[in-house]
Amino acid sequence: MTVPRGPVDSSRVPRFAGPATFARLPRLDEVGHADVAVVGVPFDSGVSYRPGARFGPSAVREASRLLRPYHPGLDVSPFAAVQVADAGDIAVNPFDIREAVETIEEAASGLTEDGTRLVTVGGDHTIALPLLRAAARRHGPVALLHFDAHLDTWDTYFGAEYTHGTPFRRAVEEGILDTEAVCHVGTRGPLYGKKDLEDDRRLGFGIVTSADVMRRGVDEITDALRQRIGGRPLYLSIDIDVLDPAHAPGTGTPEAGGLTSRELLEILRGLAGCDLVGADVVEVSPAYDHAEITSVAASHVAYDLISLLALKEEQ
Numbered sequence: 001m002t003v004p005r006g007p008v009d010s011s012r013v014p015r016f017a018g019p020a021t022f023a024r025l026p027r028l029d030e031v032g033h034a035d036v037a038v039v040g041v042p043f044d045s046g047v048s049y050r051p052g053a054r055f056g057p058s059a060v061r062e063a064s065r066l067l068r069p070y071h072p073g074l075d076v077s078p079f080a081a082v083q084v085a086d087a088g089d090i091a092v093n094p095f096d097i098r099e100a101v102e103t104i105e106e107a108a109s110g111l112t113e114d115g116t117r118l119v120t121v122g123g124d125h126t127i128a129l130p131l132l133r134a135a136a137r138r139h140g141p142v143a144l145l146h147f148d149a150h151l152d153t154w155d156t157y158f159g160a161e162y163t164h165g166t167p168f169r170r171a172v173e174e175g176i177l178d179t180e181a182v183c184h185v186g187t188r189g190p191l192y193g194k195k196d197l198e199d200d201r202r203l204g205f206g207i208v209t210s211a212d213v214m215r216r217g218v219d220e221i222t223d224a225l226r227q228r229i230g231g232r233p234l235y236l237s238i239d240i241d242v243l244d245p246a247h248a249p250g251t252g253t254p255e256a257g258g259l260t261s262r263e264l265l266e267i268l269r270g271l272a273g274c275d276l277v278g279a280d281v282v283e284v285s286p287a288y289d290h291a292e293i294t295s296v297a298a299s300h301v302a303y304d305l306i307s308l309l310a311l312k313e314e315q
């Protein structure tokens with residue numbers, strides 16, 4: 001095996017110098033093939049409230065400059081274990097959501113054609129639908145853990161089918177999820193009505209609320225999630241608003257009473273060994289952020305996702 005090309009050495013080139021690829025990694029075109037690629041989707045035309053997630057990918061890359069090569073929690077050096085690269089951004093039409101969704105599906109399918117696993121940085125949550133389509137093309141219907149304050153299984157907004165509040169209903173309708181193993185984590189906040197929960201249950205979703213995480217604790221929750229997923233191909237979709245607004249103020253639809261970043265990261269680490277096939281981190285809206293709180297959290301979440309993928313590829 002060729003030795004993976006890693007990030008720029010921060011003891012030689014200060015981390016505040018040079019172009020902001022994710023974690024200062026090489027670009028995909030510099031290495032040819034990557035086992036794991038980080039790709040941005042600067043798209044926020046599907047939002048129902050505050051805009052600005054189109055600037056998420058560049059803010060997360062900027063905040064990721066401080067990441068270091070060894071992950072002590074998972075005992076892995078992800079950038080040495082496998083080739084990780086930054087695939088840049090998928091350029092999507094901001095004025096035509098349907099076209100944007102198609103572009104993302106095609107680009108994600110192209111990037112994963114030779115077995116590359118994607119960690120996608122959004123963008124608003126609309127983008128999870130085409131990313132799940134691309135994952136299902138390759139792996140068949142996938143198990144899904146959806147970390148979010150919101151259900152995102154609503155039907156339409158203003159008659160629109162493709163929005164950031166509706167990707168997972170569309171995904172169930174399209175048969176691209178393994179509905180034996182789909183679960184929301186971190187759900188909280190007011191809904192439109194009780195029917196939202198009934199519809200969601202009918203679609204097959206389980207719910208671990210934010211309060212459940214607090215009451216039952218990270219280890220018990222993680223065990224239950226692992227049991228539900230089993231050996232199925234797993235996709236992780238992480239809306240940064242799963243975190244409390246204290247931990248992630250820079251997002252479009254904040255809800256009080258969320259997870260701490262520590263809880264989220266520990267749940268993710270507890271998923272080591274699952275058959276993770278792809279993941280996204282969405283809904284970072286830098287204009288509402290302070291001191292990079294949200295983009296730092298998102299960059300660490302992405303680092304953990306890369307580390308989980310690297311652990312798996314390494315074996």
Ligand SMILES: N=C(N)NCCCC(=O)O
Nearest residue numbers: 048125150164165253283
């Ligand atoms: N996917 C996110 N972040 N939010 C969905 C909120 C939908 C609503 O406005 O009710």
Ligand SMILES: [Zn+2]
Nearest residue numbers: 125148152239
């Ligand atoms: Zn969401």
Ligand SMILES: [Zn+2]
Nearest residue numbers: 149150239241
């Ligand atoms: Zn959300």
